[in-house]
Amino acid sequence: MRNVSKRAAGIAVAALLVSTIGVGCSSKPNPETVAAAQRADAAAAKADSAAARAEAAAGRVEDAARRAEAAAQKAEAIFMKHMRK
Secondary structure, eight states: OHHHHHHHHHHHHHHHHHHHHHHHHHSOOOHHHHHHHHHHHHHHHHHHHHHHHHHHHHHHHHHHHHHHHHHHHHHHHHHHHHHHO
């Protein structure tokens, strides 16, 4: 008797899953939803592009800061050399 009730419960759950999948697959996408998803994808692509540009600019700023620091150290070394004379 137990096996029969477990089997009936299993069949009921399987039928429920199959019907849920069938309803989900049979519904057609709403054109407004598709358009909104496309706009979201385009916005995400633009954001990724902007982030890449910002990262490249940050790299250039870091390089410029390193060069400025090196020039300042060189100028300080020259100044100290002349002060010792």
